[in-house]
Amino acid sequence: MGANDDTLSRRTYLKATGAASAAGLGGLSGLLGQDFETLEVQHWWTGGDGAEAIQALFEGFQQKYPDIKVNQNPVAGGAGQNLHTVIKKRVLNDNPPSSWQAWPGANLLPFTRANKLENIEESVWSKNDMKSAYLKGPKQAARPSGNYVTVPLNIxxxxxxxxxxxxxxxxxxxxxxxxxxxxxxxxxxxxxxxTEAAGMAHQTKSGWSTMQLWTTVLLGEHGLDTYTAFTEGKVTQNEQAIKNSLQIVKDYKQYFNDDAGSIGWTEANKRILNGQAAFFHQGDWAAGMYSPETLEFQKGWNQVTFPGTEGLYMLNMDSFPFPTNNPSPEATTRFLRYVGSVDAQKRFNPKKGSIPPRTDVPKDAFGPFLQGQMEDFKQSKAQPPSTTHGLAVPPETLTNLEDAMATFISSWNVDRAYDGIVQAFQ
Structure with a gap:
């Protein structure tokens, strides 16, 4: 076992000592060295940068724990929706995997409300200096109902x-x-x-990009307190701010590329690459399409914090929770400690094009853009969770908000969209 991992749970200790008294000391050493159940981890990183990144993570984990057998059981497609469906069924039927890729925060509330996630503060979060290395936003997302139940891996x-x-x-x-x-x-x-370029590259084929844009406009125009109040369902109390931010997005529309309704976000991003658009609002994954061969950082493309949101770092994260009825509690404990370690986050994030939630991961493996993002994160005053990615609102509310956004981009009617947002929380 590695550093910080030599504390066995009382149950394992009793199991081991009971077996040892029956089988002698040789039995105890065998148990302590080998007694791990197979670790089953489900995720949706089946292609591209995600697949490379998760392989790098598991390589590091297997180097540290060669005696733990890992069964990666990925579920592809649906931008994670297919995995959400599989997990919901498994967890509620008391047949969970050891752990799975999950957005933390409010996305996990259905599981915490059903008492399907374990408190891992002592077993995981008290190791590896995790509590001091994670900032407040990621720590809050790891404890949606008060207890630490999951470990964020990336941002x-x-x-x-x-x-x-x-x-x-x-x-x-x-x-x-x-x-x-x-x-x-x-x-x-x-x-x-x-110029001949569009003011803003955007896609309205699906609603999530516009929800992401609108929530960022709400945050930038009306501040963190208003954004937080919205995520808590205080919609009617903030009617003016919500309608105003919807109107701003509607006003942006006249400067979108003409084919916004028929393309996806990667196509929209190509407008930046080929000089057909000036601006593009998107998560930092957009930078994965900019290579020095296509467009050089700072000379060909660049980035600023979205106007009005300076000092804030709006989070989308992936994490790994610890379910009750865990099929491999000891192996899962070690896996989650590893996910929360410098080594894991140093291996995973440069390949994924994300930054580590730990603030003590060395920057040298990251390119100049992500190094700048890491610095912004470290200096940020607050780290509000993303609504669009399920960190700020529970799944049923998010589904309703997606419906409201679909209505908005089909009609561009501010009042109707506002009514849909009110109903989303009811």
Whole structure:
């Protein structure tokens, strides 16, 4: 066993000593060295950067624990929805895997309310200096009902504004001088007047990109307290702010690329790559499409914190929870301690294009863009959770909000969208 992992639970200790008294000391050493059940971990990283990153994580885990047999049981497709469906059924039928890839925060409330997740504060979170290395936002997401039940592995930032350097220079716009979301309209108008490019690359084929944009506008225009109140369901109390931020997004629409309704986010992102758009709001995964061969960082493309959200780091995260009726409690404990370690996060995140939730992971394995993001994260005043990715609201509310956004992008009717947002929390 590695450092910090030599404390066995009382149950294992009793199991081991009971067996030892029956089988002599040789039996005890065998148990302590080998007595691990197979670790079954389910995730949706079956292709691209996710597949590479999770393989790197498991390689590190197997080097540390060669005697734990790992059964990766991935569920592909549906941007994680297929896995959500499988897990919900398994967990509620008391047949969970050892652990699985899950958004932390409010996404886990259905499981904590049903008492299906274990408190892992003592067994996991008190090891590896985890509590001191994680900032408040990720720690809160790990304890949606008060107890620590999951371990965040990575962070994707939501409140980025990417831009094509050449287009904004041609338009005479300085992205770093835009102070709030409503001021971005003036910048996009300048782009439209002075260049052939669209003011903002965007997709409205599905609703999530617009929900992500709208919640970021709400945060930037009306502040953290208003955003937090919205996520807590205080919608009617913040009617003006919510309607105003919807109106700003509606006003952005005139500067979207003409084919926004028929393309996905990767196609929209290509508008930045080929100079057909000035700005693009997206999670930091968008930067994975920019390589030095296509567009060089800072010279060809760059990024600012979305106007009005400076000092805030809006989180999307993946984590690994510890279910009750765990088929491999000892192996899972070691796996979750490992997920929370510097070694695991150093292996996984550079390949995934995300940053570690631990603030003490060395930066040298990360490129210049992610190093900047790591610095922003470390210096951030607050780390609000993403609504669009299920960290800020429970699954049933998120489904209702997705319906409200689908209505919004089909009609662009602010009042109807607002009514849908009110109903989403009822």
């Amino acid at each position: 994707h930032r939501i409140n980025n504004l990417f831009y094509n350097v050449n287009v904004v220079e041609q338009a005479g716009v300085d992205p770093s001088s835009i102070s709030k979301p409503s001021d971005l309209l003036g910048a996009m108008k300048q782009v439209s007047n002075n």
